[in-house]
Amino acid sequence: MTGKTTITINGVVRKVKFGNYTVMKLQETIAAKFGAVDTTNLNPAQMVKFACVLVLLGLENQAILDETENDVTWSEIIEWADDATIAEITDVVTVFSESKAVGSLSNDIQANLPKDKTAKKKPIR
Secondary structure, eight states: OOOEEEEEETTEEEEEEOOHHHHHHHHHHHHHHHSOOOTTSOOHHHHHHHHHHHHHHHHHHHHHHHTSOOOOOHHHHHHHHHHSOHHHHHHHHHHHHTSHHHHHHHHHHHHHSOOOOOOOOOOOO
């Protein structure tokens, strides 16, 4: 997937792009806004928090690409989440998780994992 979606905040349709910037800033932003959130096992409240951080970073990422400033405030994002349906919140998380940036991060992690160097047993004859 392209990692692109749109959301409506205060009646304005906003482009959200999940790229490498989003991946780089994700853990730092989650920690700054909420402390620790286990992104591998999200309960409904954590999914809303996670989606808010993703929207913030996706808006910032899009602003960088457009060479503009992100003019959406954190409180406006929280308000969006408060009014959003579960489907809208889930869509944001899904688009992020299926984005090329997340896929390339996963590939990089896999490539840098230590190789299994355990000895292979010879078959018994």
